[in-house]
Amino acid sequence: MNKRGGIGDILLDNVIYLVLLGIFIASITPFVLGQMNGGDVWADYYAKEIAKVIDFSKPGDKICLDVHKASEIAKNNNIRSFSEIFKIDNVKNEICVKLSSGRATCFDFFNDVDVINAGIELGFGKDGKNIFCFEINEASK
Amino acid sequence: MNRKGAIGEHISVFAFLLLLILVGVGIVGGVYIFYQSGYDARMADASLLGARARECIEEKGIETLDNFFEKCRLNKEKMEGINIIKICVDSKDCVSDNTGFFFGSNFESCFLAGGEGNKGYSRCYLERFEIGGKRVDIIAGSKRVSRRVLG
Numbered sequence: 001m002n003k004r005g006g007i008g009d010i011l012l013d014n015v016i017y018l019v020l021l022g023i024f025i026a027s028i029t030p031f032v033l034g035q036m037n038g039g040d041v042w043a044d045y046y047a048k049e050i051a052k053v054i055d056f057s058k059p060g061d062k063i064c065l066d067v068h069k070a071s072e073i074a075k076n077n078n079i080r081s082f083s084e085i086f087k088i089d090n091v092k093n094e095i096c097v098k099l100s101s102g103r104a105t106c107f108d109f110f111n112d113v114d115v116i117n118a119g120i121e122l123g124f125g126k127d128g129k130n131i132f133c134f135e136i137n138e139a140s141k
Numbered sequence: 142m143n144r145k146g147a148i149g150e151h152i153s154v155f156a157f158l159l160l161l162i163l164v165g166v167g168i169v170g171g172v173y174i175f176y177q178s179g180y181d182a183r184m185a186d187a188s189l190l191g192a193r194a195r196e197c198i199e200e201k202g203i204e205t206l207d208n209f210f211e212k213c214r215l216n217k218e219k220m221e222g223i224n225i226i227k228i229c230v231d232s233k234d235c236v237s238d239n240t241g242f243f244f245g246s247n248f249e250s251c252f253l254a255g256g257e258g259n260k261g262y263s264r265c266y267l268e269r270f271e272i273g274g275k276r277v278d279i280i281a282g283s284k285r286v287s288r289r290v291l292g
Binding site: 013016017020021024027028031032035038040041044045047048051052055056093096098102103104105106107108109110111112113139 | 153154157158161164165168169172173176179180182185186189190192193210214215216219220223224285287288289290291292
């Protein structure tokens with residue numbers, strides 16, 4: 001019976017298992033934590049709510065919405081710039097909200113208007129909250 | 142050199158890897174299902190469309206139905222295949238009455254109880270009001286959902 005290297009083999013086996021487990025935990029943790037802060041859920045919520053507001057607005061309206069929660073989530077998810085969070089495409093009539101890096105949630109609006117001067121204003125809302133403001137114009141296309 | 146059991150040891154590493162992959166797929170799948178369903182905005186979309194149509198008719202009159210989308214500032218392309226709308230004037234059964242203005246089809250499915258949780262079906266909103274002594278029924282429906290894009 002050859003017992004040479006027995007301890008070394010056991011140690012090596014365990015090291016391999018531990019390394020694999022470490023890689024597994026390291027790769028799964030960011031995904032789970034990313035989902036736990038609700039980036040995609042909130043992106044879906046904001047896209048739908050803003051589309052609803054646009055659908056019921058008229059040319060000449062100026063609208064400001066409290067988006068403090070969205071800006072906090074985006075910051076936690078390493079979105080580089082607040083200008084990346086909300087994007088409104090007047091040609092496609094859609095709003096896209098990006099609160100997680102690498103993906104955005106888009107929702108269409110049926111109101112045939114153009115959304116102009118859209119942007120986040122930091123600290124301009126009630127109690128210093130961040131707000132997203134935009135104006136509604138007649139459709140130019 | 143003792144080679145006994147060498148293959149067996151490698152197999153156990155692969156088994157462990159397979160186990161990790163299975164656990165990973167389970168966690169990712171579970172988290173995905175739990176967090177990704179979003180909330181159902183079909184009813185809100187339908188009621189908004191109905192309210193917009195009512196407001197437009199009250200403001201511009203029933204004659205607006207001749208050129209409904211332009212006069213009411215609605216984007217027909219964005220509504221195609223997603224929204225349905227039917228406007229009946231003095232009709233006894235607006236759902237089956239196809240004599241008035243309508244856009245889209247399958248209005249019968251609007252009020253199927255089984256369709257409520259199915260995102261393939263429209264959720265519908267019924268708006269009823271009177272204008273100039275005429276009763277107007279508006280059935281507006283939507284099956285609009287959000288979509289995820291890379292970027």
